[in-house]
Amino acid sequence: MRTLAPLASAALAAAAAAQPVPAPTPAPPPAAEVRQCGICHGRREFKQVDADGTARTLWVDERELRRSVHSKWHCIDCHADVDRIPHPARLAKVNCQRCHFPGNPVGAPEDVNYEGYVKSVHGRLRLAGNLKAPACQDCHGAHGVVKHTDPASQVHPTRVPATCGRCHVQIFAEYTTSAHGISLLEKGNTEAPSCSACHGEHGILPAKENASAVSATHIPETCSTCHGMTEFNLRYGIPINPVRTFRHTFHGIANELGSARVANCASCHTAHNVLSASDPRSTVNPANIPTTCGRAGCHPGANANYARGRFHIDPSSRDAGIIYWVALFFKILTISTLAGLGMHILLDLAKKLRHRHHGAATRD
Amino acid sequence: MTDQPSHLEKAIAEQLHSAHGLDLEAAARRAADMQHRLAPRFATWVRRELTILESRDRKRSRAQAPRPRAAAGGREFQRFSLNVRLQHAVMAVSVIFLILTGLPLKFSDLAISKGVINFFGGPDVSPIVHRVAASFLIFVGLWHLAYIALTREGRAHFMLLLPRPQDARDAWQQINYFLGRTDQRPRFDKFSYVEKFDYWAVYWGMVIMIGSGTVLWFTNQFLKVFPKWFTDIAKEAHSDEALLATLAIVIWHFYNVHFNPHKFPMNPTFITGRISEQEMIEEHPLEWERITSGAPLGPADSRPVEEKGGQR
Numbered sequence: 001m002r003t004l005a006p007l008a009s010a011a012l013a014a015a016a017a018a019q020p021v022p023a024p025t026p027a028p029p030p031a032a033e034v035r036q037c038g039i040c041h042g043r044r045e046f047k048q049v050d051a052d053g054t055a056r057t058l059w060v061d062e063r064e065l066r067r068s069v070h071s072k073w074h075c076i077d078c079h080a081d082v083d084r085i086p087h088p089a090r091l092a093k094v095n096c097q098r099c100h101f102p103g104n105p106v107g108a109p110e111d112v113n114y115e116g117y118v119k120s121v122h123g124r125l126r127l128a129g130n131l132k133a134p135a136c137q138d139c140h141g142a143h144g145v146v147k148h149t150d151p152a153s154q155v156h157p158t159r160v161p162a163t164c165g166r167c168h169v170q171i172f173a174e175y176t177t178s179a180h181g182i183s184l185l186e187k188g189n190t191e192a193p194s195c196s197a198c199h200g201e202h203g204i205l206p207a208k209e210n211a212s213a214v215s216a217t218h219i220p221e222t223c224s225t226c227h228g229m230t231e232f233n234l235r236y237g238i239p240i241n242p243v244r245t246f247r248h249t250f251h252g253i254a255n256e257l258g259s260a261r262v263a264n265c266a267s268c269h270t271a272h273n274v275l276s277a278s279d280p281r282s283t284v285n286p287a288n289i290p291t292t293c294g295r296a297g298c299h300p301g302a303n304a305n306y307a308r309g310r311f312h313i314d315p316s317s318r319d320a321g322i323i324y325w326v327a328l329f330f331k332i333l334t335i336s337t338l339a340g341l342g343m344h345i346l347l348d349l350a351k352k353l354r355h356r357h358h359g360a361a362t363r364d
Numbered sequence: 365m366t367d368q369p370s371h372l373e374k375a376i377a378e379q380l381h382s383a384h385g386l387d388l389e390a391a392a393r394r395a396a397d398m399q400h401r402l403a404p405r406f407a408t409w410v411r412r413e414l415t416i417l418e419s420r421d422r423k424r425s426r427a428q429a430p431r432p433r434a435a436a437g438g439r440e441f442q443r444f445s446l447n448v449r450l451q452h453a454v455m456a457v458s459v460i461f462l463i464l465t466g467l468p469l470k471f472s473d474l475a476i477s478k479g480v481i482n483f484f485g486g487p488d489v490s491p492i493v494h495r496v497a498a499s500f501l502i503f504v505g506l507w508h509l510a511y512i513a514l515t516r517e518g519r520a521h522f523m524l525l526l527p528r529p530q531d532a533r534d535a536w537q538q539i540n541y542f543l544g545r546t547d548q549r550p551r552f553d554k555f556s557y558v559e560k561f562d563y564w565a566v567y568w569g570m571v572i573m574i575g576s577g578t579v580l581w582f583t584n585q586f587l588k589v590f591p592k593w594f595t596d597i598a599k600e601a602h603s604d605e606a607l608l609a610t611l612a613i614v615i616w617h618f619y620n621v622h623f624n625p626h627k628f629p630m631n632p633t634f635i636t637g638r639i640s641e642q643e644m645i646e647e648h649p650l651e652w653e654r655i656t657s658g659a660p661l662g663p664a665d666s667r668p669v670e671e672k673g674g675q676r
Contacts, residue, residue: 250580250599253472259487299584309592315600322593323600330604337608341616344558347542352625354544 036085037075038062048089064144096136116203132167139163155201158184160194174272179279181272191226198222207271214271216260220246223265239319245312261297268292284311369396371653415548441644441655441666443554444637445517452634454504455566461497463610465490470603498577505570520664524554527564531557553650554664562617569609576602638669 040046041060048056065071076082078094100111117123125133141154148155154163161181165172175181183192198214205212213222224243226232233241246252246265254262268284275282283292286307294302313320315327369377369392377395380386386394465484468477484490511518534550535557541549555563579586579598586595621631633639644652644666655665
């Protein structure tokens with residue numbers, strides 16, 4: 001015990017250093033204390049009117065709190081800077097890391113995503129002092145936090161677009177009318193991607209950054225999460241594997257080899273306004289192909305010829321039309337030629353070996 | 365040429381002289397007579413019989429001679445002119461660059477492809493390398509067309525390279541020889557059916573690769589006139605023919621000139637342009653006989669090199 005004690009204290013010190021805020025001990029909040037906060041915050045009309053006349057409600061719906069995953073905690077467990085009443089007018093933003101850190105003693109879900117958040121575009125802006133950048137509670141909700149699997153959660157897949165759309169208004173508008181948005185939001189098909197399915201959750205990075213899931217180099221991989229599976233594609237009436245076939249085009253090859261200049265999935269299909277090619281609003285509708293291909297820096301002056309032919313061609317499939325026959329011709333030509341030449345080589349070698357075997361000193 | 369005794373005639377005369385004891389003059393007369401009167405079929409038969417005899421003699425003498433190469437006295441022949449060797453060199457270098465910057469695109473999912481492309485400056489620069497190499501290939505194609513059209517040597521080479529029915533017979537005989545059904549190897553002139561195949565395969569490859577490559581190089585311009593499927597065909601053909609050509613070069617051509625046990629590690633003719641007399645006798649006996657018969661040399665015939673070749 002004597003030998004262990006310094007070790008234990010060192011470990012505690014290390015833990016304290018790593019987690020500057022000591023974890024509160026779990027204890028059911030005394031009802032009296034809740035009611036104390038509720039004296040003011042339990043009233044609907046409790047609000048703060050700023051100098052410019054804007055009002056900010058300070059009402060906390062106690063029922064919302066009771067339904068949340070944090071129902072067993074008391075207000076001051078999160079609002080830890082309240083040490084007297086009345087408390088200062090402006091409290092610090094609640095720090096979820098008080099509990100949600102790996103190895104926390106209170107059984108809070110371990111937040112292994114925190115690192116990702118800090119490095120993400122949101123975290124970076126937030127840490128740089130931009131208060132418009134979202135912190136945990138901006139997406140997950142403040143008092144009414146429920147598990148993400150709960151349809152009432154702000155981060156439930158069906159509600160993620162609206163949550164992100166609170167800030168990303170224009171993109172949300174585009175998304176809601178896209179094939180993905182209609183499928184998820186109107187049909188409730190959770191197989192359809194919400195924002196986070198493509199962009200990631202905590203570690204969202206700008207598309208310009210190579211490490212981003214939606215960067216030029218990672219887009220095909222990200223789309224292939226769903227569209228790389230033949231059965232998935234067939235389920236949605238997509239007859240070919242769009243990602244595999246893309247990888248065999250010059251666009252896909254250059255993309256694979258690291259070129260950021262060439263077209264990736266989103267270049268033609270758009271990022272948020274993805275629509276079936278049969279939809280006249282789609283950028284890949286044959287009528288819109290010249291505009292889409294003719295974008296500056298791609299194929300300026302593109303005309304209707306760009307739409308005369310198939311896209312996402314699989315040369316081994318009959319659906320590829322004439323390309324199938326060209327590929328078949330070369331396959332037969334290659335196999336027969338190489339078989340003939342290979343046979344000639346083998347016969348030659350066999351003959352030479354036989355000569356050597358028979359001990360002939362001659363050179364044929 | 366008509367006054368000169370043909371090779372066959374001389375061979376018959378020689379045979380009549382040595383095997384049947386006729387004196388030289390009588391043998392020559394008799395041979396000329398046979399040559400003119402005998403049906404072509406019979407002449408072929410005689411030729412074959414003589415070939416067999418010759419081969420037997422050669423084998424017998426070889427068994428006594430220490431090394432056939434040494435027996436040839438180290439004489440060498442100039443098989444390819446500098447012009448031809450330069451054409452080959454430019455083509456070989458450009459094709460190597462084209463394969464190195466092209467094949468990784470076909471196998472872009474392999475890790476090594478990324479490495480090779482990055483070696484050539486990454487996906488934005490390697491296409492430029494590819495097009496510079498392609499320009500050299502187009503250049504050597506035009507050079508060769510000018511060579512076979514405008515030079516005597518080129519025209520003569522071209523005539524010798526034209527496929528003839530004899531090539532099919534030679535190939536058939538070669539197969540039979542490989543299979544041990546005959547002792548007789550086909551006797552080739554300057555270009556065997558193998559070399560003729562290689563030559564004409566390059567025509568096919570050049571037409572497909574340069575044609576489709578031009579479409580891909582100027583896609584935007586071609587799409588102004590042609591539908592997209594036209595450029596798609598070019599892409600497929602370029603990719604598939606590239607693989608065929610690469611495999612043919614690596615397997616077939618490299619076997620014939622590098623890995624063939626008789627040529628390993630390489631046949632230096634593509635550099636020196638020279639071929640030893642022994643190789644001439646073994647691989648191009650008809651040409652050798654024509655050259656050594658004293659008949660005037662054609663513009664494409666290999667010429668004996670005056671200096672002593674000795675060891676190589």
